[in-house]
Amino acid sequence: MATTDTATGTTPSSAPRSPLAGAVRMADYWATVYRRTWKGSVISSFVTPLLYIVAMGVFLGGFIQDDPAKLEGATSYLAFVAPGMLAAQAMTVVFGEVTYPVMSMIKWQRTFYGMIASPLNIADVVLAHLGFVLFRVGTVCAVFTLVMAPFGVFESWWGVLLSFPVQLLIGLAFAAPLYAITAAMRSESGFSLIFRLGMIPLFLFSGAFFPISNLGPVMEWLARLTPLWHGVDLTRMLVLGTVDWSTAAIHVVYLVTCAVVGYLLAVRTLEKRLID
Amino acid sequence: MTDAAEPMIRAVDLRKSFVSKQGTVEAVKGISVEVRRGESFGFLGPNGAGKSSTMRMVAAVSPITSGELRILGMDPAKDGPGIRARIGVCPQEDTLDTELNVADNLYVYGRYFGLPRADVRTRVEELLEFVQLTEKAKAKVEDLSGGMKRRLTIARSLINRPDMLLLDEPTTGLDPQARHVVWDRLFRLKQQGVTIVLTTHYMDEAEQLCDRLVVMDKGLIVAEGSPLELIRAWSTREVAELRFGVGEHEALAAKVADLAERVEVLPDRLLLYTSDGEETLAKVHERGLAPAVSLVRRSTLEDVFLRLTGRTLVD
Ligand SMILES: Nc1ncnc2c1ncn2[C@@H]1O[C@H](COP(=O)(O)OP(=O)(O)OP(=O)(O)O)[C@@H](O)[C@H]1O
Ligand SMILES: [Mg+2]
Numbered sequence: 001m002a003t004t005d006t007a008t009g010t011t012p013s014s015a016p017r018s019p020l021a022g023a024v025r026m027a028d029y030w031a032t033v034y035r036r037t038w039k040g041s042v043i044s045s046f047v048t049p050l051l052y053i054v055a056m057g058v059f060l061g062g063f064i065q066d067d068p069a070k071l072e073g074a075t076s077y078l079a080f081v082a083p084g085m086l087a088a089q090a091m092t093v094v095f096g097e098v099t100y101p102v103m104s105m106i107k108w109q110r111t112f113y114g115m116i117a118s119p120l121n122i123a124d125v126v127l128a129h130l131g132f133v134l135f136r137v138g139t140v141c142a143v144f145t146l147v148m149a150p151f152g153v154f155e156s157w158w159g160v161l162l163s164f165p166v167q168l169l170i171g172l173a174f175a176a177p178l179y180a181i182t183a184a185m186r187s188e189s190g191f192s193l194i195f196r197l198g199m200i201p202l203f204l205f206s207g208a209f210f211p212i213s214n215l216g217p218v219m220e221w222l223a224r225l226t227p228l229w230h231g232v233d234l235t236r237m238l239v240l241g242t243v244d245w246s247t248a249a250i251h252v253v254y255l256v257t258c259a260v261v262g263y264l265l266a267v268r269t270l271e272k273r274l275i276d
Numbered sequence: 277m278t279d280a281a282e283p284m285i286r287a288v289d290l291r292k293s294f295v296s297k298q299g300t301v302e303a304v305k306g307i308s309v310e311v312r313r314g315e316s317f318g319f320l321g322p323n324g325a326g327k328s329s330t331m332r333m334v335a336a337v338s339p340i341t342s343g344e345l346r347i348l349g350m351d352p353a354k355d356g357p358g359i360r361a362r363i364g365v366c367p368q369e370d371t372l373d374t375e376l377n378v379a380d381n382l383y384v385y386g387r388y389f390g391l392p393r394a395d396v397r398t399r400v401e402e403l404l405e406f407v408q409l410t411e412k413a414k415a416k417v418e419d420l421s422g423g424m425k426r427r428l429t430i431a432r433s434l435i436n437r438p439d440m441l442l443l444d445e446p447t448t449g450l451d452p453q454a455r456h457v458v459w460d461r462l463f464r465l466k467q468q469g470v471t472i473v474l475t476t477h478y479m480d481e482a483e484q485l486c487d488r489l490v491v492m493d494k495g496l497i498v499a500e501g502s503p504l505e506l507i508r509a510w511s512t513r514e515v516a517e518l519r520f521g522v523g524e525h526e527a528l529a530a531k532v533a534d535l536a537e538r539v540e541v542l543p544d545r546l547l548l549y550t551s552d553g554e555e556t557l558a559k560v561h562e563r564g565l566a567p568a569v570s571l572v573r574r575s576t577l578e579d580v581f582l583r584l585t586g587r588t589l590v591d
Contacts, residue, residue, distance in 0.1 A: 012361075013361045015390075016390065028384050028393070032380050032384055033376075036376070109371075109375075110369065113337075113367065115388065117360065117371070118360060118385065119388065119390070121356075275338065
């Protein structure tokens, strides 16, 4: 029976009280999407980073015998590169999730329009999607950390525990602004630019693989401006147990700012684009 | 909650303009309508009449430019989510998630309305049954035919047991058989007392489904009433259609003008508006005119539209 008599309905449908309450309503949607897609992302999410670690950390790192002072306090290159790769991996997952899938929702499949025809608002939908991205970042980083543990590269167990929410923060600091950028893009042709001129240089030059002091003063200064460097530095000081709390606070504030400003921009950009 | 006296939709001098780099398009130029509870109401009009623009404002997804609009007694500018919680929307273009299967599309959508999981699950089964897609529950949306997708969208719009159902061109692009299936389902909903608001450019659809309708053209309402009232007011009981050779119609119109209340010249035929079509046809033959094809039919909303705008509905 398709009756509309609200009296016969059990719980009447309602508007969510807050973006968070709205986002929670989308949990089943993202769970369904994940059940359908997780197999396809296993290799890129879990296997590739491990190949990197083995190749660069173990085999390449075997050649690098440097003074721990030059490796920011790490006792081996592997210990130096592992937290860097962890943070860089958090970022890479985000770039995969917040480019093509977002454009599909607003342009190709137009599912975004269906979502906001329900009681949900754009702010709710974006928040839910960011939540899913964090779930992806979280699973990838957790696996990565577990696999790294036997290599003896972590100096501080509580630092390792703290580094997990930091990876989520790094993810959010990239996901939210990137959401805003994708929301403003008319076609997917810009994505290759974002990957080549955005993600790859960040990946290579934000201190994940070598200390940014090697870059020379100008480039080092530039590297310090990137969110990934803040994430890498924060992660590294946590897992190596070399935390300088005031620097750590600056990193956190920087990353939180990226996340909040990015989210607000993403919502505004989408409101302009989808509501006319 | 709305009180019983409050109409489902009340629009007064409602306008919608789209501003872009190319300039401003006035899609809706001041329309006033009231839709009452339990009624099925139609917006009939050709491409670009402003039907979808109106429907999107009513669905609380597109802000109004000026005028007044109340939906279920609420202001869409303030209570958008509250309104959307209580209506069902079937947009002109499907927004189904083509990568999810049929049942999941319904299930996840139900959750957006804040309905408990168990309720949504039973509802999904009922609705699949209702739109005859139970066998397709596990099929991917990609693999459905156009008519099935449309039925799924209709099912999705019913997931929250809406007080009012908005359907923007529910059957455009479907083959006749698929259209009849959709009509049948909508007719059942109408019988259950669901308030239905639909747009269409098919006059037969409007005649079948609408208690009352407005004819829209170029952003304005040009007539309003029940299908029968509109036909009575703007057309004759019958129409004699005459087909002559290509290019002859204009010249022949003058020769038969006095035989009917009104004559319309279309590129491929003459329409003679009259109370008794057979009699008119006989007189045409008496004058020695021999149309290649002739037929007599009842007036439809198509004729009303032609009379009001000088154009045919579907071009
Ligand atoms: N988002 C938009 N931006 C700019 N112009 C628009 C927009 N939506 C509609 N229009 C314009 O407004 C006018 C009315 O369009 P609308 O879609 O409301 O008509 P319609 O009656 O639904 O037509 P159709 O039968 O083709 O669906 C058209 O001229 C259309 O080009
Ligand atoms: Mg339309």
